[in-house]
Amino acid sequence: MTIRIKEILENGKVGELISASGWIRTRRDSKTVTFIELNDGSCFKNLQVTLDASNHSEILSALGTGTSVTVMGNLVQSPAAGQAVELAGDTVKIIGSVESDYPLQKKRHSFEFLREIAHLRPRANTFGAVFRMRNILSFAVHEFFQSRGYVYLNSPIITTSDCEGAGEMFRVSCFDPEKIPRNDKNEIDWSRDFFGKAASLTVSGQLEAEIFATSLGNCYTFGPTFRAENSNTSRHLAEFWMIEPEIAFADLKEDMNVAEDFVRYLFKAALSRGGDDLDFFDDRIEKGLKANLERLADAPFERITYTDAMTELEKHADSFEFKPSWGIDLQSEHERFITEKIFNGPVFVTDYPKDIKAFYMRLNEDEKTVAAMDLLMPRVGEIIGGSQREERYNVLVDKIKTMGLNIEDYWWYLDLRKYGTIPHAGFGLGFERMVQFVTGMSNIRDVIPFPRAPKLADF
């Protein structure tokens, strides 16, 4: 009958006899009373427990930071400021004691240090708040799509379709690295591997989502995605979670409408359910975070074509290391200028030159650009990449050929266009980048429980 501390603090009645279990965050002594801050992870706040020093003298010294305990006693009104109620502990049971080398102290630790003890960092204020917020956002993702009739698709983690070229892939193989079979041309003989062909971890569930969008209708994926790029930045991971809706009978405009509604829905979920965790981010991680989320949750996102964006950037060519010109990809500094200087908020940039985008994006009337869109956000950069898919069989075949890709590899993808093709569109949202934006955390490795990045796969 242990009650969660969140429940106690929200609904506990003064006078009630209760039991609370958790970990001691910090402990302070006064002459007659020992104070314990008890946290069980259910919420940001701690439950203050008071112990009569004379009744518990023999175990008081064992109640150090990190100790797990169960306390029974009456919930009383707190005579001091800082908390409305507190638990007047009658009995304290030590569940698990702590050695003096417990790494978490009652002081501020650097995020870099806490990353090295990822098995303990969820017990720290910031990380408790981050992972509760991540949970809120995860649930809101499903809520948003489910309430709109989208089907949740579990796209495969292991794939043999080398399709997209979205980045370097992690090889999946059962070969003994000491004895990799080779054929008579001395090439690796994947036909003798587990799947009978070269297999990798997925870099995107989009192509599979298109199969379902052209059968069950609107659908979405939400799962882990893997990129073997040697990316060393505060916004890249080798394993990250991506949400990829695919919308049937939709064009780019509808794609952006869904993306915008989706992002704003997540902002609103964070605002309405974030509680003390969000207040903490606002107070300690990024000043003004809440006001900014509130502003963005209500205002429509800006939209600008790549061509118009380039024209704007060219007016400020002097302020860039890389000179903007039509046909090049937007550099980080350009994206930041657009989203932070020109619009100060999320911006959709649309209709990129066809040569810098993937083969499956729909060719526009001008035959120079494709129906692509990226959603740029202040600080985290590109949070969404999406497009209307090329649904015209012949156009797609031409595209695959001119890009030098092997047409046979795409037989099933082309079949979707050959048999009852429909216009459709979709996008991918980097979940961790969303969590970063909503929490204000500056390093993406601090918003995923166990980050995987170059030289980093502990725990």
Add this chain to the structure above:
RNA sequence: GCCGGUUUAGCUCAGCAGGUAGAGCAAGCGGCUGUUAACCGCUAGGCCGUAGGUUCAAGUCCUACAACCGGCGCCA
């Protein structure tokens, strides 16, 4: 992968022009106080990232490597 920075006590850092290490917090002990990042005193704690080199002498200078941080590239 590229450019720059950092690496000294459990943690966060200081260490001036090369002369064999210091603070705050944490920990242990004691004191004070319905305390709330509590406060005060004392104690203990360091092959100064790794490997070479220069020098009578290297935490301090040089080289290589590694990890981490910031920026860039790749992208979500």
